[in-house]
Amino acid sequence: MRTREGVQRDAVDRNRRRLTIGVVTATVLMSSGAMVIFPLLPSLQTQLGISTADIGFVAAAGFAASLAAELIVAPYADRGRARTMGVVGVLLMAAALIGSALATDAWHLVAGRALGGFGFGVFMAAASALLVRADPARAGESLGRLGAAELAGVSLGPLAAGLAIAFTTPGTILAWSAAVVLLGVIPVALAFRERAAATDQTTDAAAAGATGVHGAAASADPVARPPRVSFDLLRSPLVVGVLLLYGAVMVPTGAYDGIWPRFMADIGASEWLTALSYTLFAVPFALVAGWAGRLADRRGGVSAFVRGAVVLVPIVALYGVIGNPWVATGVGFVESTGQALAFIGAAAAMAQAVPAARAGASQGLMRAFGLLTATIAAALSGVVYEIGGPLALFGGTAIVVVLMITGGLLVLRAARTRTALMEPARSRATGSPAEVEVDAHAEFSDERACAPSRA
Numbered sequence: 001m002r003t004r005e006g007v008q009r010d011a012v013d014r015n016r017r018r019l020t021i022g023v024v025t026a027t028v029l030m031s032s033g034a035m036v037i038f039p040l041l042p043s044l045q046t047q048l049g050i051s052t053a054d055i056g057f058v059a060a061a062g063f064a065a066s067l068a069a070e071l072i073v074a075p076y077a078d079r080g081r082a083r084t085m086g087v088v089g090v091l092l093m094a095a096a097l098i099g100s101a102l103a104t105d106a107w108h109l110v111a112g113r114a115l116g117g118f119g120f121g122v123f124m125a126a127a128s129a130l131l132v133r134a135d136p137a138r139a140g141e142s143l144g145r146l147g148a149a150e151l152a153g154v155s156l157g158p159l160a161a162g163l164a165i166a167f168t169t170p171g172t173i174l175a176w177s178a179a180v181v182l183l184g185v186i187p188v189a190l191a192f193r194e195r196a197a198a199t200d201q202t203t204d205a206a207a208a209g210a211t212g213v214h215g216a217a218a219s220a221d222p223v224a225r226p227p228r229v230s231f232d233l234l235r236s237p238l239v240v241g242v243l244l245l246y247g248a249v250m251v252p253t254g255a256y257d258g259i260w261p262r263f264m265a266d267i268g269a270s271e272w273l274t275a276l277s278y279t280l281f282a283v284p285f286a287l288v289a290g291w292a293g294r295l296a297d298r299r300g301g302v303s304a305f306v307r308g309a310v311v312l313v314p315i316v317a318l319y320g321v322i323g324n325p326w327v328a329t330g331v332g333f334v335e336s337t338g339q340a341l342a343f344i345g346a347a348a349a350m351a352q353a354v355p356a357a358r359a360g361a362s363q364g365l366m367r368a369f370g371l372l373t374a375t376i377a378a379a380l381s382g383v384v385y386e387i388g389g390p391l392a393l394f395g396g397t398a399i400v401v402v403l404m405i406t407g408g409l410l411v412l413r414a415a416r417t418r419t420a421l422m423e424p425a426r427s428r429a430t431g432s433p434a435e436v437e438v439d440a441h442a443e444f445s446d447e448r449a450c451a452p453s454r455a
Helices: 004-035 038-048 052-072 074-079 082-101 106-134 136-164 170-182 185-191 196-208 231-235 237-256 260-266 271-299 301-321 325-353 356-430 433-442
Strands: none
Touching: 004 082, 004 106, 004 136, 004 170, 004 185, 038 052, 038 106, 038 136, 038 170, 038 260, 038 271, 052 074, 052 106, 052 237, 052 356, 074 082, 074 106, 074 356, 082 106, 082 170, 082 185, 106 136, 106 356, 136 170, 136 271, 136 325, 136 356, 231 237, 231 356, 237 301, 237 325, 237 356, 260 271, 260 325, 260 356, 271 301, 271 325, 301 325, 301 356, 325 356
């Protein structure tokens, strides 16, 4: 006879599979739309007469708008608005592509990129919150699949644009991309909903898994409506440490997402090779994302992050001395593996540090900080590249990444030490076996900087 727990587990699994299919499909379309413009930038630069510095501002506008969405709108994903947010995100992305297709000046591209960035931030906040709550014990794996879907779009969008530019105009490509993105409304409408079984498990996980979130974030009733803002989560040093790690890995994304086509063209790459470099970069990420998520669930998110950073940082610096476009493309293929471990590890670490009932706010806050660092990097990238060339851009990026990772790991280590010192006194003061058990679950392991969400 099947137990009640077994029936609930099956219901959660069915909901997670259904939700994952919808999220993956819609995310591929959204990220394709977000990235389709980049291989077109050299042509648009010539067509509209914009400078290389303006290209950096186009990239920065998308990051800045996504940042605003993650801070302002993301908490509403914890208040029953995830489905609406998904639909609005798709519609905004489509409108942004149409606006970019009609652009006649640099500020039109900046505005279009900002609108699309806001839509993408709203969509991702809803998608990540739903995935974490669908099964908190497998949050790393689910977020890994979300990352793989995003990188699949990063691959398909630029590849299609790079091939199409040979026989049509950038405006036509952007207009057709808008039509394709609109198809994302279908999976969002069908799949973006929370089931009762998932909600029950989320409540249990939130009650038992408030690892390191002190004050209001930890003590709040998981059934009560979450706050409208996410800044209360900053009371936790664990959250601050994870923010620094995620922000560090977002610096390269901002620094050379927009400049990459210019860099590739300067070292002799054709437009189709530039498009191919985006595709090849996405392949390893998509292949290892599921494994990276399971590793983060098993060993802890920070442990997975560190493994990725060891691969990522040297490669970022290496771009500064590469003069062959084929070598740059091949190095990007290797970089993608480090990016997968680092991105998914940081996202899983945040899911493990904050109750599942606050998944939308915490993941949104994390991405918002990452987008802040990416926005600053993107805004400076064009100027730095014009003044100092590839060595200044990529070498400087690597130094910033190292400093931020070091800071994040030190904050997490201090938080772990503080928790270890407080545990004996708290146990003696309460004398409650049940409370001691929950606190032990919340501890950090010396081997896994962040405690895993399941054994």
